[in-house]
Structures are given as structure tokens and as C-alpha cells.
Amino acid sequence: MTGLAETLAEWLARGDAVALVTVADTRGSTPREAGAAMLVARDRTRGTVGGGRLEWLAVERARALLDSDHNADRLEVPLGPAIGQCCGGHVTLTVERADAHTQDALAAGERRAADARPVLLLFGAGHVGKALAVALALLPLRLRWIDSRAGEFPDRLPPGVEAVVSDRPLDHLAAAPAGAGYLVLTHSHALDFDLTEAALRRGDAAYVGLIGSATKRSRFERWYAARGRDAATLAGLTCPIGAALTGDKRPEVIAALVAAEILVAFAGHAAKTT
Incomplete structure (x- = not known):
């Protein structure tokens, strides 16, 4: 399975604007752990930060970032009735415009994770x-x-x-x-x-x-x-x-x-x- 680093390299080479969404922090019951990440382009995504309404909000915020002049954003999401997701915990997401430096950091992280398996x-x-x-x-x-x-x-x-x-x-x-x-x-x-x-x-x-x-x-x-x-x-x-x-x-x-x-x-x- 292609890792996020390789996918990001391919998308950047095509000239796509891409955002990286990362689970920065969690409290209570959440669908994914801190460090989980996904890539968001204007017409596709790869990876997951938990699915459901949480991920829908993440994709929406990432694409808004790509259409703006900003390079980073932060999203605090309580997983309760307000978004129709019943985990009951709290997720902090970071959203950043991805570039070659992001790809290098993802590749290094994937190598460390692979070595620790x-x-x-x-x-x-x-x-x-x-x-x-x-x-x-x-x-x-x-x-x-x-x-x-x-x-x-x-x-x-x-x-x-x-x-x-x-x-x-x-x-x-x-x-x-x-x-x-x-x-x-x-x-x-x-x-x-x-x-x-x-x-x-x-x-x-x-x-x-x-x-x-x-x-x-x-x-x-x-x-x-x-x-x-x-x-x-x-x-x-x-x-x-x-x-x-x-x-x-x-x-x-x-x-x-x-x-x-x-x-x-x-x-x-x-x-x-x-």
C-alpha cells in the first residue's frame, strides 16, 4: 500500500494543491489516535483521521485552506451531539498546506514507524x-x-x-x-x-x-x-x-x-x- 509520503510526492509532481490533516491531540473516546493523518486535495483524499462527520469537517476545512492565502489552521472538534458523532471524546486537528518539506517529514516518520514494527x-x-x-x-x-x-x-x-x-x-x-x-x-x-x-x-x-x-x-x-x-x-x-x-x-x-x-x-x- 502506498504511504502518504509517496502519494504526496505524486500529487505535488502533478501540480496539485494539497493539505495535510493530522490528529494532534485526543481526549476521551476517539476514532483515531494522535498522529493519524490524511492528505486532502481539491478532488481527492488519501488516508483517514477517523471517518464520519469528523472527517467531513476536516476535509471541508482543508479545502478552505487551499482556497485561501493561509498556510495552517487548527480545528477543535467535540465528538458529541453537536456534530452527530457519538464517540464522546475530543479531537484537535491541525491542517497545513503541504510542500516538499512536508513530504520529507512524512517519509522520515514512515521510516521510523516501519523500523519500530x-x-x-x-x-x-x-x-x-x-x-x-x-x-x-x-x-x-x-x-x-x-x-x-x-x-x-x-x-x-x-x-x-x-x-x-x-x-x-x-x-x-x-x-x-x-x-x-x-x-x-x-x-x-x-x-x-x-x-x-x-x-x-x-x-x-x-x-x-x-x-x-x-x-x-x-x-x-x-x-x-x-x-x-x-x-x-x-x-x-x-x-x-x-x-x-x-x-x-x-x-x-x-x-x-x-x-x-x-x-x-x-x-x-x-x-x-x-
């Missing part, structure tokens, strides 16, 4: 792996998709996904940063077990997911115990993955459910470590 290692490029790569590419993650079979990766990767062709996946797992997540669904049960064991033994994973059934989990637990591993670490294992809809094994459905699991896991890990 949690890392997820996806092992396996089979049919479920392909569905997962598409679903996970939409999330605020740094996704590394690892398989030894170069021909299994699609010709066009989902945006933002890094494909890694390697016959040493354990090395990539060992090199991952603390707080990373791991999704294991390779073409080999033996490799699945080795990767899952290594992820659990790290002790710092936000999420460890192993594809398979309850039977596969039981087999893994017995194998894990036979190797003398600490059974308490098995509490950190999600297997089966995407089990909220038991029995629906369509890859796209599994991918949607796993994506939700991972977001919850990363949020919980962040809450525990901050």
Missing part, C-alpha cells in the same frame, strides 16, 4: 503460507517469508513482504530480534518441530504458531518432552493456529484468523514489556 518470521511457502503472506502484508509488521524452495514464492510478492530463500531457516530464527513472532508451516514435519522447539526455547517470542491439528500438537509435546525440554514453555505455543472456526480449513479463512491471533499476541507482548 514487530518482526514476524513466516516459515513455509505452501498454499497456507501464500494466503498468510497476503493477509499479513496488510498489517503493521515486518514480515520475513522463508522457504528453501525459490519456485514456491509468487512472481509478485505482496507489498512490504521480504522473501528469503534459504536452506538454513534455523539460522534466521536464531538471528531474529527479541519480541519477534514465528509462524511455522513448512513442507516437513521434522523441520516444523525443530523450528518450533527453537522458537519456544528462545523464551522471548511474542507468538509461536505451528500449523496442524490437536493430534500434531500432542505429537510435538511428546517429542519436546523426550528431548528434555521444559514443559512449561509449551504454554507459549499456539497449535492449531487459526482455530477460532474449528473445521474450516480454507487457506484464506485460516489466514484471516491467524492474522487476528498475531495482532492480539503482539499487543499483549508489548503491554507486558512496557
Whole structure:
């Protein structure tokens, strides 16, 4: 998905007048957080500051700014009956005429946000792996998709996904940063077990997911115990993955459910470590 910085560069290159609307402050219940932003031109918008009447007012004010001699404006919006939006909080919006300096600042902010995203290692490029790569590419993650079979990766990767062709996946797992997540669904049960064991033994994973059934989990637990591993670490294992809809094994459905699991896991890990 194109970021606001790239979009702004394209619009400015076409000669469009553009305003940047940013959520500067929030109080109480609001539809977006501070820092959320959108671009407004005279005939199009990109991004969102929360939708509804709030966003309508923001777009109206931004276009009024573009038709004036001013470079900046500020909008205080109580989200209550006065505007027909029932969140009940309060939003402060800043509106500024955008230029090349704005584009540079947006690009720098997007780079910082991307660098701060949690890392997820996806092992396996089979049919479920392909569905997962598409679903996970939409999330605020740094996704590394690892398989030894170069021909299994699609010709066009989902945006933002890094494909890694390697016959040493354990090395990539060992090199991952603390707080990373791991999704294991390779073409080999033996490799699945080795990767899952290594992820659990790290002790710092936000999420460890192993594809398979309850039977596969039981087999893994017995194998894990036979190797003398600490059974308490098995509490950190999600297997089966995407089990909220038991029995629906369509890859796209599994991918949607796993994506939700991972977001919850990363949020919980962040809450525990901050």
C-alpha cells in the first residue's frame, strides 16, 4: 500500500494543491489516535483521521485552506451531539498546506514507524503460507517469508513482504530480534518441530504458531518432552493456529484468523514489556 509520503510526492509532481490533516491531540473516546493523518486535495483524499462527520469537517476545512492565502489552521472538534458523532471524546486537528518539506517529514516518520514494527518470521511457502503472506502484508509488521524452495514464492510478492530463500531457516530464527513472532508451516514435519522447539526455547517470542491439528500438537509435546525440554514453555505455543472456526480449513479463512491471533499476541507482548 502506498504511504502518504509517496502519494504526496505524486500529487505535488502533478501540480496539485494539497493539505495535510493530522490528529494532534485526543481526549476521551476517539476514532483515531494522535498522529493519524490524511492528505486532502481539491478532488481527492488519501488516508483517514477517523471517518464520519469528523472527517467531513476536516476535509471541508482543508479545502478552505487551499482556497485561501493561509498556510495552517487548527480545528477543535467535540465528538458529541453537536456534530452527530457519538464517540464522546475530543479531537484537535491541525491542517497545513503541504510542500516538499512536508513530504520529507512524512517519509522520515514512515521510516521510523516501519523500523519500530514487530518482526514476524513466516516459515513455509505452501498454499497456507501464500494466503498468510497476503493477509499479513496488510498489517503493521515486518514480515520475513522463508522457504528453501525459490519456485514456491509468487512472481509478485505482496507489498512490504521480504522473501528469503534459504536452506538454513534455523539460522534466521536464531538471528531474529527479541519480541519477534514465528509462524511455522513448512513442507516437513521434522523441520516444523525443530523450528518450533527453537522458537519456544528462545523464551522471548511474542507468538509461536505451528500449523496442524490437536493430534500434531500432542505429537510435538511428546517429542519436546523426550528431548528434555521444559514443559512449561509449551504454554507459549499456539497449535492449531487459526482455530477460532474449528473445521474450516480454507487457506484464506485460516489466514484471516491467524492474522487476528498475531495482532492480539503482539499487543499483549508489548503491554507486558512496557
